[in-house]
Amino acid sequence: MDKIRQTIRKITEIDAKLMIKAQSRLDNLTKPLGSLGRLEEIAKQVVGIMGKEKIVFKNKVIFTLAADHGVTEERISAYPKEVTSQMVYNFLNGGAGINVLARHVGARVVVVDMGVSSELKAQSENLKVKKIALGTQNFAKGPAMTREEAIKSIETGIEIVEEEIVNGLDIVGTGEMGIGNTSSSSAITALFTKTEVSEVVGRGTGLDDAGLENKIQVIERALRINKPDPKDPLDVLSKVGGFEIGGLAGIILAASSRRIPVVIDGFISGAAALIAYQLEPKTKEYMLASHCSVEKGHKVILNYLGLDPILDLNLRLGEGTGAALGINIVEAAIKILNEMATFKKAGVSESNPR
């Protein structure tokens, strides 16, 4: 718990003064005032986050955290839970969606086993094994994990960032893999945003109507049985969370404490963002929402946090795929700020008030 407290203590407001300076530079670039819309806002926010004006994203890293969920016993997913570990191998072999998109945007993918239910037979410099346990317990019958495990999952997220900073880390993308984790995210979202379960549950990887109805009932039962306290984020994480979700919350806290921008992926990453935000509201200023997921609970999270998604491409894959594309737009925004000529330098006439 000390590690979490120390990290939170280091999270400061973002630099409002430098943001004003960035705005003034943006206003002098050879384009009509404000005509690059969101790109300008993003550039300004990132300057505020990093506390410097000359920014180069040399090391773009997507953290894809994998873990299993005991609640899969309740048949809440269209896929068997073995897929979690099978997909980890796919990540390490470079064949998954996140690998393709990370290569496309020049990011590296760091895969972390936060609690896959089998021992992985893989050694790779891209894999960190940080197992908290062999999957969570079935939260439809009791807590998903102990409070100690919840703390450890967040602390592990912090550790992962600290380790990766040694290799270079200028911008973070969040990602995950875990069959069953939209159920966990729905429960977390319903609790913190005080929304009906049925309003935050989607089809995940592809449930039919009966499957969706069952999923809603399982989550409602889980909340009745566990009674998580929404004022205590660690209680929520331990009762209905997941190890990858705790890990991502830790990554968000650590990145914020190091003034590194965090590009949040979709629904599950959003649930982790809710936990980080409950632990320290200032983390919100360090977040950029990459996209709006098809999973309907995600919009509830974005509204609650007041985050405006950069992209809306009807994605619902997770893994960090939306974050990868979002990072690319954030990088474009920073290049606009850095590389465009000013009116003066380019000898272009400015506008006449008209």
Add this chain to the structure above:
Amino acid sequence: MDKIRQTIRKITEIDAKLMIKAQSRLDNLTKPLGSLGRLEEIAKQVVGIMGKEKIVFKNKVIFTLAADHGVTEERISAYPKEVTSQMVYNFLNGGAGINVLARHVGARVVVVDMGVSSELKAQSENLKVKKIALGTQNFAKGPAMTREEAIKSIETGIEIVEEEIVNGLDIVGTGEMGIGNTSSSSAITALFTKTEVSEVVGRGTGLDDAGLENKIQVIERALRINKPDPKDPLDVLSKVGGFEIGGLAGIILAASSRRIPVVIDGFISGAAALIAYQLEPKTKEYMLASHCSVEKGHKVILNYLGLDPILDLNLRLGEGTGAALGINIVEAAIKILNEMATFKKAGVSESNPR
């Protein structure tokens, strides 16, 4: 006119059979069915356009066409018309928004002088001088150009693509620069989509309320005086168009005839797309709308053409900036199709109907 007719004759339907094959490959990739949303749709469309499955975008080209507009006499822009040529120099020096974003996505920018009102003192391998005239006439007083000039501007666009194919051309982005050209685009949009002028006129580079009111009146007057015939796209182009708009319409026709995907930028590119579409409706299948501009007429165009914009970043700069970012997403989509592993290859279990 022969050149336009010949080009149109070569435009065929896109390949529906190959699109079904692409869908089947997408369905076998290691992700839940349809979970990459728009990326999957885009990949499928591009396969249909190019008529092949293995696609690599080695040569991404943004055509930024510049021309002046006589209607600037009517004070319809917040910027003096000299900015058109000044910005061409900025493009050639690499300091404009389009240069930054094209570099970011690995595209080259081909700048074309379609009718800047001064003789440019620049020689660059990135500049094509294809002047139709030293700017259009003031269309608030009579036709912007002759019918012959309208034909020549479209034919020049076709020529530009033919010339550039020699250097390699796998995907096209449209872009433009021309102080006054949102006025021309508003007139074109109002005519083809049968919409009130006031519903398709925006603030362009930054008009105040009085400037906006004046702009609406100028365009209404232009339509009254010129009476362009919306059933005759060449009449519309000659009466209220611009040389860069005609050029872009030619580029869209030529790219479609060569089965090259065309990523359409914002409002002015959209007006050019309307002209291309009126000349040959099949061009629509070759278009991808990169983004939705802040200029309100753009949404009217997108609705009319039934194009769903890829991005919505509140851009209104033009130059091809939205197209550059759009090309990047299209490339990501194609890489998903080409590079992701199938369930079988990766040894990942498929979903159970549930």
